[in-house]
Amino acid sequence: MMLMNLLDTFLSTLKDVLPIAVILFGFQFLVIRRPVRNLKNVLVGFIYVIIGLTFFLVGLEKALFPLGRLMADQLTSPDFLFDESGVLPDVVNWADYYWVYIFAFAIGFSTTIAEPSLMAVAIKAREVSGGAIGVWGLRIAVALGVAVGISLGTYRIVTGLPMHYFIISGYIFVVIQTFYAPKMIVPLAYDSGGVTTSTVTVPLVAALGLGLAETVPGRNPLIDGFGLIAFASLFPVMSVMVYAQLSELMSKRNKKNIDK
Amino acid sequence: MNHAFRALLKSMFGSLRDLTPIILVVIFFQLVVFGQPMPNLSDLLLGLFFVTLGLTFFIYGLEMGLFPIGESMAHAFARKGSVFWLVAFAFSLGFGTTIAEPALIAVAAEAARVAANGGVIEQSQSAQLSYATGLRYTVALSVGIAIVLGVVRIIKGWPIHLMIIAGYLLVVIMTVFAPEEIVGIAYDSGGVTTSTITVPLVTALGVGLASSIKGRNPMVDGFGLIAFASLLPMIFVMAYGMVI
Numbered sequence: 001m002m003l004m005n006l007l008d009t010f011l012s013t014l015k016d017v018l019p020i021a022v023i024l025f026g027f028q029f030l031v032i033r034r035p036v037r038n039l040k041n042v043l044v045g046f047i048y049v050i051i052g053l054t055f056f057l058v059g060l061e062k063a064l065f066p067l068g069r070l071m072a073d074q075l076t077s078p079d080f081l082f083d084e085s086g087v088l089p090d091v092v093n094w095a096d097y098y099w100v101y102i103f104a105f106a107i108g109f110s111t112t113i114a115e116p117s118l119m120a121v122a123i124k125a126r127e128v129s130g131g132a133i134g135v136w137g138l139r140i141a142v143a144l145g146v147a148v149g150i151s152l153g154t155y156r157i158v159t160g161l162p163m164h165y166f167i168i169s170g171y172i173f174v175v176i177q178t179f180y181a182p183k184m185i186v187p188l189a190y191d192s193g194g195v196t197t198s199t200v201t202v203p204l205v206a207a208l209g210l211g212l213a214e215t216v217p218g219r220n221p222l223i224d225g226f227g228l229i230a231f232a233s234l235f236p237v238m239s240v241m242v243y244a245q246l247s248e249l250m251s252k253r254n255k256k257n258i259d260k
Numbered sequence: 261m262n263h264a265f266r267a268l269l270k271s272m273f274g275s276l277r278d279l280t281p282i283i284l285v286v287i288f289f290q291l292v293v294f295g296q297p298m299p300n301l302s303d304l305l306l307g308l309f310f311v312t313l314g315l316t317f318f319i320y321g322l323e324m325g326l327f328p329i330g331e332s333m334a335h336a337f338a339r340k341g342s343v344f345w346l347v348a349f350a351f352s353l354g355f356g357t358t359i360a361e362p363a364l365i366a367v368a369a370e371a372a373r374v375a376a377n378g379g380v381i382e383q384s385q386s387a388q389l390s391y392a393t394g395l396r397y398t399v400a401l402s403v404g405i406a407i408v409l410g411v412v413r414i415i416k417g418w419p420i421h422l423m424i425i426a427g428y429l430l431v432v433i434m435t436v437f438a439p440e441e442i443v444g445i446a447y448d449s450g451g452v453t454t455s456t457i458t459v460p461l462v463t464a465l466g467v468g469l470a471s472s473i474k475g476r477n478p479m480v481d482g483f484g485l486i487a488f489a490s491l492l493p494m495i496f497v498m499a500y501g502m503v504i
Contacts, residue, residue: 002306012362019356020457024329027349032336036329045325048317053456056314063307064282067299071289080294099293106288110281114311116318117459119278121486123319124327124463128471128478163444164435171428178421184479187420190487191463194454200282202363202452223374226444229451233490 005061010054017050053199056116060200068107068204075100076211094158101151104208108150108232111200112143118195125188133188137243142192145239146232150205153231157212160219163227170234177241185244192240193233202229268316275315279308322460330464338472343415350411353461354489355404363452364399368392371445378441380504395500402496403453406488407462413484414469417476420484427491434498442501449497450490462486 028036036042074080080099112118122135156166178186205228213225290298298304337346358364372381372388372395381387413420435443454462462485470482 016360016362016455017457019360020353020461023349023352023356024333024461027345027352028329028333028336031345031349032333032340034336037332038328042325042329045321045323045328047325048321049325049457050321052314052317052319052321054314055310056318059307059310059312059314061307062310063304064286064311067286067290067304071286071294074294075289103285103289106285107282110285113281114278114315116315117454117456119319120322120326120460121463123323124460124467125483128467128482163447164432167447168432168435171432175425175428178425184477187480187483187487190420190424191483191485194451194486194490195459196451199456223441223444226370226448228448230444230447233451 006054006058009058009061010050013050013053013057017046021046053116057199065203069207071103072204072208072211075103076208076215078215094155097154097158100154100158100208100212104151104154105147107204107208108201109143109147111204112146112196113139115196115200117199118142118192121188121191121195129184133185133244137247138188138192138240141239141243142196142236145192145236146196146201148239149231149233149235150208150228152235153228154208154212156227156231157209157219157224158216160216160224163230167230167234170238174234174237174241177238180245181241182244182248185241189237189240189244192236196232196236201232205229205232271316271319272312275312275319278315279311283308318456326457326460327464330461331468334465334468335472338469346411346415347408350407350465351404353404353458353465354407355400357455357458357461358403358453359396359400361453361455363455364396364449365392367445367449367452368395368399371395371442374441374445375504378439380439380441380501391504394504395497398496398500399449399453399493402492403489406492407485409492410466410485410488411469413488414466414476414481415473417481420487424487424491427488427495431491431494431498434495434502438498438501442498446494446497446501449493453493454486454489458489459486462489 028034118139119135122133122138125133125138126135152166156163181189206225209228210225213219213223216224287298290296333349337349340346369388369392372392375381375391376383376388381391409423412418413423438446463483466485467478467482470476470480471478476482
């Protein structure tokens, strides 16, 4: 049973990686026409990546996703939020959903810390910046951004406010910040919006959004269930720039202290 | 051997540390908020062991395979000096990795259901299928173009923030005109296109290019490809919603 599970996931991961491998090696052999340095290492690396993703996905499916989805369901169900009878009041107060916001924050933060693609970018950023941007600093900054984004996204579903108000104000904020943030962080900050939402975060967050949109009166799951991912990709852009601004401020202050 | 084993153990501990926050959140909510015992403890532990093992292998493979090939190809294209082949490569990478992306297939199917319920297209199975397929190709095309745009930006040294701001403006303007049902899906489609294998490859490509072209700084110019890959799908999906 377990073995079948692993094998299935392995095959589907292989299927996802295959087109990428074909493109890479196709261009390598047909266009670049040079032998790859350490070809053996690269191939072993690809196999490791596939094996790694397989175990990662099967483990998540086995341990965390069922529990996470169950929690998202329970948190949004009327008998948890109101009373045992399971009857929704006609008018819901957004503040009654406080556990949902706390859960959204906590799950957004913790899943982002474990997100493999964010790790990849953080490793690269440290390497390129010569250590000025730490792996943990970046990951925590992004995770806080996702956490705030998802809680705000759940708040939006509960209140039913139009999504584009939030997204457009977010954009305006990002644009203003762009002019004040240290130049070297800006492209990395823009990138960090896209890397946060892949293997770990999306399935749990989608369950939370759909659960909420189904149970809050007056919401349409088909319209309001979407949008959480957009929140999770916008807020890290801001938080990474804030992180860079803060560390710049700190290093300036330290320098001043030394100068004295 | 002993040394290799110790290195493996060390990185497994690192992966376990990365997972601690999730474990704590799940335990806290299950025990304190819901007041229920942990179900299937043995499944949970086995699953966690798998996740830890998986993360460890992934990071190993990343540094052994994905990063080096991405960078060495970027260097090779820069040396070759053929913009055409670089652009062709960038487009294939963006298009090819997106068209088969499972998250995108799921979102496209969901979007077709929304469109059918909203009366935008017919309720029939075939109408929904063709709508979903069209959407997938639209998104894949947009990611392909996005990577090309990002690569050209690195070559020319265009300032990224002006391009992104222009993209934001376009998104805002199109939000006003696009049908309401498509807006949420469009916003989300930006986030789902960048998978766990694409991100390291594309990052290595950008950084490799920026470090092999004279006058480019890998920090300022190397990043930003992913940003385009998450912005362009929003614009293209809204355009798709307006045309259909």
